[in-house]
Amino acid sequence: MSSTPTISGTIQSTCCICPVCGQAATPRIPGPPSTVLCMSCGLEALGSFPPSKDRESFYQENYYSEETGARFLKLFEWPFVLFRWLRFRAISRRSARCGAIVDVGCGRGDLLETFKTHGWEVLGTQLSRTAARAAKERRGIEVVCGELPQLGLPRGRYDVVTFFHVLEHLAAPQAYLAAARELLKDDGLLVVEVPDCSSPGFRILGARSFCFDYPHHLIFFTHNSLGSLLKRAGFEIVGTSRFAIEYSPYTTLQNLLNILPGEPGRLYRALMGNVEGQSLRRSPWTWLHAALGLTLALPALFISLLALALPVGNTVRFYCRKKLG
């Protein structure tokens, strides 16, 4: 252990290196898998990131269905029609015109399909070739595969760039934000939503919390740390939300279920359309989790609605404009 000046000017014990910026960090969640809090960039991140070739493979196999590009069982897909419309409405209300949008990590293009229906020019980016193919073949959405900073998309071309639950998966989020800034017109809108790891569920449950999602999530943002990162990336924050209907109540519910012994996230993983989901649905433990989940659904909705007054919504969304000059 050593002592190092922090961004707040105080001295704290350090033992680790921040995997995002390489500066000194202090331990937070003991591992494995562990997290560290960086003294320089202020981000909490996994103590060490999985190798990049492993991270790429997470999204190629078993993350999306080979047949449909979907992640969840068909029965649970219908609410996403409402969710994507709510996202469309929130974004289009803040954008001056019907223009061009890039959705980074666009999944199988659900959100972009809604924008396209309303006359927008749409483009998705995606690491998963399976999801990209599904977006093109099933929805007619143009999707480019690869890392945003290396795609060479036209600068100053887009009215909106969105990152919905993408930034926490990235080893270098600052490079993606810099690329997004270059793509946007001067009056363009950046929308970023991530899990909020300052919420009680994450602080109490640590690696067992739903937001931990090992090994997919590399960075554990809070309202403050994401806000600072966006400002350093040259953005001005013009709006904030700490509740998302598609994310906040279910996160609270899954966190309550994660108090039970066994590997966390059992119900969530059982709702997936992949091989692991099939296997979990054969277990009586999964059906016990499902029965408890039904019982806890209303209390979980109520708790997460407290986000209107308290930071318990499990998610944070920022609307940003480019800082000019």
Ligand SMILES: [Zn+2]
């Ligand atoms: Zn750092």
